[in-house]
Amino acid sequence: MSYLEVRNAIKKFGPNFTALDGVSVAVERGEFFTLLGPSGCGKTTLLRAIAGFNDLTSGEISLDGADLRAVPPHRRDIGMVFQDYAIFPHLTVFDNVAFGLKPRKVPAAEVKTRVTQALAAVRLEAMVDRLPAAMSGGQQQRIGLARAMVINPRLLLMDEPLSNLDAKLRVELREEIRDIQKQVDIATIYVTHDQEEALAISDRICVMSAGHIEQIGTPQEIYGDPQTRFVAGFVGTLNTLAPGAATDLLVKALGLTPSATTGWAVRPENLGLAGGAISGEQLPGTVKKYTYLGREAHLQVTTAVGDLVIHVSNPSRTEILAAGAATTVVIPRDGLMAFGADGKRIAGR
Amino acid sequence: MNALLRPNFWTLVAIFTWALLILLLFLPVGSVLTSSFYDRSGQFSLANYAAFFSERRFFTAFVNTLVVGFGGLVGALVLGSIMGFCISRFQIAGSRFVSLLAILALVSPPFIGAYSWIVLFGAGGLVRGMLRDMGITMPPIYGLAGILVVFSLKFYPYVYLLVLGALSNVNRSLEEAAEGLGLTPWQRTLKISFPLILPALSAGGLLALIHAIADFGTPRLLGRGYSTLATEAYAAYSAEVGSNMSMGTTISVILIAVSMIFVLLQRYMSRRNVYHGNMINKPIKIRLRGWKNVLAHVAVYGIGLCGALPVIISVIYSFRRTSGPVFQDGFAFQSYERIIFNLGDVVRNSLTFSGASVLLIVVIGTLIGCLVARRTTLSTSLLDGAFMIPYVMPGIVIGIAYIAAFNTGPVVLTGTATIIVLSIFIRRLPYTVRTTASALRQISPSMEEAAVSLGYSPFRAFMRVTVPLIVPGIIAGGMLSFVTAINELSSSLVLYVGSTMTMPVRIYLLILDGDFGVAAALATILLAISGVAVYIAFRFLGRNEQALL
Numbered sequence: 001m002s003y004l005e006v007r008n009a010i011k012k013f014g015p016n017f018t019a020l021d022g023v024s025v026a027v028e029r030g031e032f033f034t035l036l037g038p039s040g041c042g043k044t045t046l047l048r049a050i051a052g053f054n055d056l057t058s059g060e061i062s063l064d065g066a067d068l069r070a071v072p073p074h075r076r077d078i079g080m081v082f083q084d085y086a087i088f089p090h091l092t093v094f095d096n097v098a099f100g101l102k103p104r105k106v107p108a109a110e111v112k113t114r115v116t117q118a119l120a121a122v123r124l125e126a127m128v129d130r131l132p133a134a135m136s137g138g139q140q141q142r143i144g145l146a147r148a149m150v151i152n153p154r155l156l157l158m159d160e161p162l163s164n165l166d167a168k169l170r171v172e173l174r175e176e177i178r179d180i181q182k183q184v185d186i187a188t189i190y191v192t193h194d195q196e197e198a199l200a201i202s203d204r205i206c207v208m209s210a211g212h213i214e215q216i217g218t219p220q221e222i223y224g225d226p227q228t229r230f231v232a233g234f235v236g237t238l239n240t241l242a243p244g245a246a247t248d249l250l251v252k253a254l255g256l257t258p259s260a261t262t263g264w265a266v267r268p269e270n271l272g273l274a275g276g277a278i279s280g281e282q283l284p285g286t287v288k289k290y291t292y293l294g295r296e297a298h299l300q301v302t303t304a305v306g307d308l309v310i311h312v313s314n315p316s317r318t319e320i321l322a323a324g325a326a327t328t329v330v331i332p333r334d335g336l337m338a339f340g341a342d343g344k345r346i347a348g349r
Numbered sequence: 350m351n352a353l354l355r356p357n358f359w360t361l362v363a364i365f366t367w368a369l370l371i372l373l374l375f376l377p378v379g380s381v382l383t384s385s386f387y388d389r390s391g392q393f394s395l396a397n398y399a400a401f402f403s404e405r406r407f408f409t410a411f412v413n414t415l416v417v418g419f420g421g422l423v424g425a426l427v428l429g430s431i432m433g434f435c436i437s438r439f440q441i442a443g444s445r446f447v448s449l450l451a452i453l454a455l456v457s458p459p460f461i462g463a464y465s466w467i468v469l470f471g472a473g474g475l476v477r478g479m480l481r482d483m484g485i486t487m488p489p490i491y492g493l494a495g496i497l498v499v500f501s502l503k504f505y506p507y508v509y510l511l512v513l514g515a516l517s518n519v520n521r522s523l524e525e526a527a528e529g530l531g532l533t534p535w536q537r538t539l540k541i542s543f544p545l546i547l548p549a550l551s552a553g554g555l556l557a558l559i560h561a562i563a564d565f566g567t568p569r570l571l572g573r574g575y576s577t578l579a580t581e582a583y584a585a586y587s588a589e590v591g592s593n594m595s596m597g598t599t600i601s602v603i604l605i606a607v608s609m610i611f612v613l614l615q616r617y618m619s620r621r622n623v624y625h626g627n628m629i630n631k632p633i634k635i636r637l638r639g640w641k642n643v644l645a646h647v648a649v650y651g652i653g654l655c656g657a658l659p660v661i662i663s664v665i666y667s668f669r670r671t672s673g674p675v676f677q678d679g680f681a682f683q684s685y686e687r688i689i690f691n692l693g694d695v696v697r698n699s700l701t702f703s704g705a706s707v708l709l710i711v712v713i714g715t716l717i718g719c720l721v722a723r724r725t726t727l728s729t730s731l732l733d734g735a736f737m738i739p740y741v742m743p744g745i746v747i748g749i750a751y752i753a754a755f756n757t758g759p760v761v762l763t764g765t766a767t768i769i770v771l772s773i774f775i776r777r778l779p780y781t782v783r784t785t786a787s788a789l790r791q792i793s794p795s796m797e798e799a800a801v802s803l804g805y806s807p808f809r810a811f812m813r814v815t816v817p818l819i820v821p822g823i824i825a826g827g828m829l830s831f832v833t834a835i836n837e838l839s840s841s842l843v844l845y846v847g848s849t850m851t852m853p854v855r856i857y858l859l860i861l862d863g864d865f866g867v868a869a870a871l872a873t874i875l876l877a878i879s880g881v882a883v884y885i886a887f888r889f890l891g892r893n894e895q896a897l898l
Contacts, residue, residue: 051798051802052801053798053801072806073801073802074803074805074806074810076802077804079803080798080799082795082799086795086798088796088800089818099800099803100803100804103804103809144799147799148802148803151803151804157802
């Protein structure tokens with residue numbers, strides 16, 4: 001049995017809206033587990049059910065073998081980090097972090113050492129006596145992290161903790177969160193809608209949409225071997241080939257079998273231009289747009305199978321493809337992914 | 350445990366609130382409504398309304414009410430926006446002192462203003478006399494002109510404080526963008542700044558209008574026959590011979606209807622005009638030079654000092670030597686001595702009544718505020734709406750309604766202190782409910798959830814996190830309610846008996862008796878108490894003049 005188990009969780013808001021439609025996940029000790037999905041997919045609802053703020057309509061949640069739904073939220077011993085930080089503005093940084101130790105009746109001397117340690121871990125030891133009101137978002141979220149960790153919770157929950165921060169700080173802080181989590185070795189459930197963040201930080205990712213789970217797997221599995229069209233489209237970019245004779249012809253030329261119910265897709269970085277490193281079937285096209293990004297160049301090419309986005313790494317500094325120029329797109333056989341009418345991946349394709 | 354079987358605490362609060370509203374608001378106001386439909390013999394009839402609309406006297410009062418209402422509105426808008434514009438856009442020396450003058454005007458009872466202006470510009474007025482000695486004759490201030498002067502100077506702070514807040518929040522980039530697009534400063538003001546502060550202007554104007562319509566003391570003292578609905582309602586109620594209660598209630602109903610129409614109109618007007626500026630570029634204050642600088646200072650200080658003039662006059666006159674009601678040369682403490690020996694119980698009444706009502710307001714208002722903010726159901730939305738009613742209810746109407754409802758029947762409260770406390774309580778309760786609710790809505794619910802996740806039970810989380818965050822606001826709100834409560838005249842004037850007389854009532858009666866020395870001294874004490882309360886409120890809120898509205 002896994003450390004945290006959610007079985008067949010159903011949550012309905014009113015008679016017509018189902019936020020969670022039979023969700024089951026299992027998280028191991030020390031694992032960094034991410035719930036990824038667009039807003040409204042039910043990821044936050046699941047997190048709040050585990051925290052105890054919104055109970056499930058039906059289903060089971062167990063932590064370390066014991067039923068969690070029977071325990072009121074304040075006895076669950078689960079640390080939580082909030083999207084809006086939820087730092088108490090009337091308390092100093094020290095008192096904010098020490099707040100959770102009071103109901104645990106920790107002796108004063110130990111409170112001091114533990115709070116100092118926690119603040120050192122998030123690099124805020126110099127700000128112990130400050131009031132949080134004037135502090136930056138990044139600093140406030142560090143307090144939030146220290147406050148949730150200091151109680152040595154059985155589980156750590158994070159609800160989009162970085163989404164209110166600017167891009168650079170987001171990358172910096174997510175590395176720190178990952179390092180601290182590995183150090184203290186605590187099972188963590190992290191909610192985000194940012195696919196890059198999820199890939200960078202997680203041991204495993206659970207992609208959700210419309211109240212159900214699309215796929216659970218390591219970052220490599222989620223990105224490299226998506227099991228549904230939704231996952232392939234949500235994590236990374238996806239070119240969908242326009243259904244029709246041209247696509248059928250291309251698929252046949254690559255030695256695959258076309259079918260009326262099968263949709264074909266390919267990732268931009270798996271496509272190439274003639275004369276490049278990638279080999280496969282060639283398809284003539286016209287450049288619609290060329291964007292030079294230094295490390296990469298992004299092309300939009302109009303072809304018989306529709307507009308394709310192509311990512312070329314290490315683009316030439318001199319060969320600039322102007323809009324309207326003729327070019328040839330190369331499609332390799334193993335780059336193609338096939339999805340059935342139900343959106344599920346067709347095995348091996 | 351089945352949550353349905355346990356009576357939920359908040360359900361009890363909701364039931365209690367509805368009971369309170371029904372007992373203290375709907376029943377009395379309902380009885381006003383119904384009694385206006387009965388004639389003296391107790392028969393149902395529309396005779397009162399027929400009389401209202403056919404008798405010239407009432408029609409005049411109705412027109413006059415609209416005239417003083419809109420006159421006060423225009424005056425307050427002009428003075429308030431000039432002052433707000435100058436203070437927010439130009440460097441004015443001593444601008445905090447000017448704000449203090451505006452607060453003084455706001456917390457002084459309006460009838461004091463009326464009397465001070467009589468002292469200066471009345472038939473035997475000080476300034477008028479001086480001018481006559483210099484060969485200039487001016488008409489005395491009585492009548493419509495006087496009422497409008499007093500209303501403009503009394504109610505301009507509503508507009509000033511709201512406009513100041515709005516103008517200080519207009520993003521400078523917007524005006525710079527307009528400048529970049531080639532608009533002249535005048536066009537810029539008209540097309541950019543004006544629409545942005547329009548909600549503040551209409552809200553401030555509405556406050557001025559409602560207070561002007563409801564005000565009873567000023568037209569009574571200054572009007573010299575210029576009657577409004579408020580004075581007619583009081584006259585119908587208090588006439589020594591042939592007191593006509595049902596006519597009083599009829600006028601009250603029309604007064605409520607007029608106020609209600611304007612509140613709805615203002616809501617309709619400002620419905621779409623809510624702008625949320627980002628505050629990256631705060632407006633800067635320009636340093637004016639030369640005659641423009643002089644003009645701005647003269648305007649600001651002129652308005653501020655004229656508005657605070659009644660207060661200044663009262664304080665000075667309270668120390669003047671008197672012989673009976675007649676002022677003599679020189680200064681003395683006679684007026685204060687007479688208060689200590691004769692009127693101690695009036696001061697005590699005012700303090701206990703206001704204290705008791707504020708205590709009730711704070712405790713019950715906070716509970717209801719929590720209910721409205723945190724449990725959004727149909728019932729709480731209706732509650733929120735129901736609390737608009739006391740807001741538009743002129744004090745004189747509440748007074749008459751309470752007399753009508755609690756004079757006979759199961760609960761007789763006429764002549765008790767309770768009835769005065771309750772009338773103040775119901776009128777001021779909506780403000781506390783609203784401020785508490787909006788304070789709570791600003792506290793993210795995740796704040797309490799954080800405390801719960803750290804091991805605090807929901808109740809302890811509320812006590813340890815939410816309460817400390819809203820308590821300063823509640824104390825400040827309580828203090829400001831206290832200021833309103835202790836200055837309340839119109840409902841107490843209807844409800845008082847000899848033993849429950851309050852300071853504003855006594856001041857009003859003293860002025861009618863021509864005993865201005867004692868009236869001034871009593872008004873000064875009232876002002877001092879109000880001043881202390883405002884000071885405490887500002888200590889808790891930070892300096893936030895807008896909270897006074």
